[in-house]
Amino acid sequence: GRGILVRSPDDRYSLGLRARIQLRETFLHVGNSDTNEINVKTLRLVVHGNVLVPELRYNIQLAFGGGDFETGSNSPIFDAFVDYTRFRDLNIRVGQFFVPFDRARTIREFALQLVDRQLVVRELSLDRDVGVMLSSNNLFGLRELLGYQFFIGGGDGRNRFAAYAPGPITVLRLTLRPFGTFDDDQEGDLTRAARPRLALGVAAAYNFRTSRAQSTYGTAFTAGTTNYTHLAADLVFKYRGFSLLAEGLWRRADVNVLERTETSGAVTREPTRSGYGYFVQGGMMVHPQVEVSARWEELFTRKGTDPQLVQLAQTQGKQLGGGVNLYLNGHALKLQGDYFYIFGSAGGDARHLARLQLDASF
Amino acid sequence: GRGILVRSPDDRYSLGLRARIQLRETFLHVGNSDTNEINVKTLRLVVHGNVLVPELRYNIQLAFGGGDFETGSNSPIFDAFVDYTRFRDLNIRVGQFFVPFDRARTIREFALQLVDRQLVVRELSLDRDVGVMLSSNNLFGLRELLGYQFFIGGGDGRNRFAAYAPGPITVLRLTLRPFGTFDDDQEGDLTRAARPRLALGVAAAYNFRTSRAQSTYGTAFTAGTTNYTHLAADLVFKYRGFSLLAEGLWRRADVNVLERTETSGAVTREPTRSGYGYFVQGGMMVHPQVEVSARWEELFTRKGTDPQLVQLAQTQGKQLGGGVNLYLNGHALKLQGDYFYIFGSAGGDARHLARLQLDASF
Amino acid sequence: GRGILVRSPDDRYSLGLRARIQLRETFLHVGNSDTNEINVKTLRLVVHGNVLVPELRYNIQLAFGGGDFETGSNSPIFDAFVDYTRFRDLNIRVGQFFVPFDRARTIREFALQLVDRQLVVRELSLDRDVGVMLSSNNLFGLRELLGYQFFIGGGDGRNRFAAYAPGPITVLRLTLRPFGTFDDDQEGDLTRAARPRLALGVAAAYNFRTSRAQSTYGTAFTAGTTNYTHLAADLVFKYRGFSLLAEGLWRRADVNVLERTETSGAVTREPTRSGYGYFVQGGMMVHPQVEVSARWEELFTRKGTDPQLVQLAQTQGKQLGGGVNLYLNGHALKLQGDYFYIFGSAGGDARHLARLQLDASF
Secondary structure, eight states, X not given: OOOEEEEOTTSSOEEEEEEEEEEEXXXXXXXXXXXXXXXEEEEEEEEEEEOSSTTEEEEEEEEOSTTXXXXXXXXXEEEEEEEEOOSTTOEEEEEEEOOSOOHHHHSOGGGOSSSSOOHHHHHHSOOOXXXXXXXXXXXXXXXXOEEEEEEEEOSSXXXXXXXXXXXXXXXXXXXXXXXXXXXXXXXXXXXXXXXXXXXXXXXXXXXXXXXXXXXXXXXXXXXXXXEEEEEEEEEEEEETTEEEEEEEEEEEESOXXXXXXXXXXXXXXXXXXXXXXXXXXXXXXXXXXXXXXXXXXXXXXXXXXXXXXXXXXXXXXXXXXXXXXXXXXXXXXXXXXXXXXXXXXXXXXXXXXXXXXXXXXX | OOOXXXXXXXXXXXXXXXXEEEEEEEEEEETTEEEEEEEEEEEEEEEEEEOSSTTEXXXXXXXXXXXXXOTTOOOOEEEEEEEEOOSTTOEEEEEXXXXXXXXXXXXXXXXOSSSSOOHHHHHHSOOOEEEEEEEESSGGGSTTOEEEEEEEEXXXXXXXXXXXXXXXXXXXXXXXXXXXXXXXXXXXXXXXXXXXXXXXXEEXXXXXXXXXTTSSSSSBOSSOOEEEEEEEEEEEEEETTEEEEEEEEEEEESOSEEEEEOTTSOEEEEEOOOEEEEEEEEEEEEETTEEEEEEEEEEEEOTTSOHHHHHHHHHHSEEEEEEEXXXXXXXXXXXXXXXXXXXXXXXXXXXXXXXXXXXXXX | OXXXXXXXXXXXXXXXXXXXXXXXXXXXXXXXXXXXXXXXXXXXXXXXXXXXXXXXXXXXXXXXXXXXXXXXXXXXXXXXXXXXXXXXXXEEEEEEEOOSOOHHHHSOGGGOSSSSOOHHHHXXXXXXXXXXXXXXXXXXXXXXXXXXXXXXXXXXXXXXXXXXXXXXXXXXXXXXXXXXXXXXXXXXXXXXXXXXXXXXXXXEEEEEEEOBTTSSSSSBOSSOOEEEEEEEEEEEEEETTEEEEEEEEEEXXXXXXXXXXOTTSOEEEEXXXXXXXXXXXXXXXXXXXXXXXXXXXXXXXXXXXXXXXXXXXXXXSEEEEEEEEEESBTBXXXXXXXXXXXEOTTOSOOXXXXXXXXXXXX
């Protein structure tokens, strides 16, 4: 479902409430070890609506799953923003929300066609931040051909309650949709429309003096800050139930290691994380409610970067998998199963990952 | 109150919202020490409704009280499940919810006739877990005479975000209600109906390779897993304002101590908790809105089990108490007071516990 | 906006839901250091309504901002109380809420005319506690001339889940409103009414055996408890868009240092915090939606009190600042900017604090 929405008679105010849960069972086999994890992976509450005029909209999303919190933070706030959409070429958004960088990360989580996001995207994309976005999905009114998103924000990520060296993140994303706008913010082609749909996107970002290991998220540095440069390119294609999503991501830190010398003479050394990667995934609706899907992805690291990132790429950097989805109510109520074969350049035991998931929006 | 419920005109969707608070003052006297605790003991938000068809229902319960969180977890999720009740003999529930083991623990918290649950139940019952339940309250359509609940789940409890050795919990509960179904999931006989009502239940559970000290909750083991066997028998009787609730519980671990030898040669030893106990409690509505109630309970431990559990039984294992409830709006708005005399087999100072509580559902 | 409110047809029940967010950018310059902080400072959910009768009202407020949690607590509960307003001279409130001590602290946060509260108030006022309040805003029915608030509570603050030495807090506040009641619980004079409005208040409180450094909040003592005496006097004046708010606060602990001797002979010493201060702030609506405002405040400490409090007063005890507010929908949607020059009696580098804020209620 889409929750409830209560409107004032004059359309000046509205308030809607939605909820969503995700139940997940994860089975992992590696070497001679079997492990299991079953939980309510996430639970979301969304409050949304408009104030004063229909064009002034707000959106609040709280995430209550055990893994949804930042280390050391009790705050469940994911999204908290206000949109002003009066001007076709200059929509304005202020608050905390997804940095508009690549396609894969800005697809909403309830609309994935495999159980979870790509490793490449979880490692290399930009996560939520606080700032201002200027955007349009129909720039110059050219039949929704052109879009852009420009973001400037703190660059140190969501729910950061600390004073740090000032240094913003700046993001520019450009999109081209030759056949007009479509649901490229949802994976899969549930509409199965007989016309081809295509979205191409490129983006660049510069995060000046960030205090976090993965640019807008991850461990907080204590030894200083670094500058990260980000690039992305992505493609969405849909036609008659077939969907293709492909993306490349690239991230480089200015320095490989941050160093701070304590007054005692001891030196704190903190590595930064530079790498790149890509993924390709596709799906086919084999029945109005059933989809099969597959994905291949590779993660690479830059020489001299964080040894932990290097090890991640060497042991889990290559992932090949497939899945089946049963859409009971579209993405709003679905059963998902997938399997991944996970390996890396270093050899060693491969991982076999099997997951079963119920994703339900109310 | 019962909160609000917004329905779509075709009954395909609905969403309801409820809240509940519990304000509690606790005074404890033991030896020559007096202590006091006053707080919002719990605050709940419940979102519930149906999607697609009336028989597909969902329920989300968040608990925000300071004592409602698992150690090390920020997640306030208590319940998150979906019910499919199309088939009389095979209701299906998937998600996180109370393990359907004994009567006392599955009585909802807002419907207690004393301020808090029994020590025996808090120690020996099974807490929330993630899994699947098959059940019926009217098996074979025999005038609601027979009921069953079969549960299979992870066995490691709610909001566990860790991979562990696989090993499910399996629970089977059987109930007999000779005079048909009634509100045996609420304590007290607020309806004061002139017909006798009786529910008898027995249950068994086997938690294979659990990682937690009290089977589905409590401290997480680091030295390995154990298997727990559980048994329960319970009785509810209500007649003309009189209510009786009695229950026996039994839990045994396969081993008394888990041991893990570190590579350094050091040995980590973690005790398991085996014990049994029972309680009897009764209430009488002396006025349409006033009830007096009393309870007696005893907790016993198995030889060789966790010394902390042994000490608990020896100092607080016997509890005798009584209370008065003023029902302003049934269980949805009530004032409760109770007093308990708490002692054990070891002698020593008895505890005098007095509590005052406002429980209000909105 | 004011959220939604759903009422039962007979007015016996209602449930309303509101949300509010505060986005804040803080820039601080001190010496040769510049720091920046940008985040969703707070996010609130409010559930409110009535049960059984219109006079029995409830209010729940959850606060989800990263800085809204008590140290060591996961609970987002700010308010959870029930009001019974049947009797003009004896309104009753039970639960967790603001201690009715001084005017400035009991002005609701969304209704401030500068970006944040006064340092003097944050240090010396009384924060939320659990207890019972008796009050009236129109005592004896004298055209709303007289008001009082009497509070008795645990005295150890909100969401305290610990047993401690019993010892209540008692608060009495008296108010005089010579020209009748008005919106003195909101800063600024957004109504710009042509009649003068004045509120005068005095209050005293005694917190017997509290376990917290700032009386009802702050670090928890481990070495024992102390008694705090509190005094407050305050004034609100509004006329034709001009508003004046002034207040003095005074707090004294019975002892300057708590000492506990461990069995090992080691002594734990914990200082208490005694001090006083005042502030004056004013605002002028220079346009129906634009206000300019200014504030001056001073914090003083008592000899022998907590050295950290002394240092705070010596480095940041004097604050002079001004701000501009753009009220897009009154206090429910506003943009605020302010600047403060912060210094102290000890000399040293002054602080320059600049803030920009969006406060939006939905």
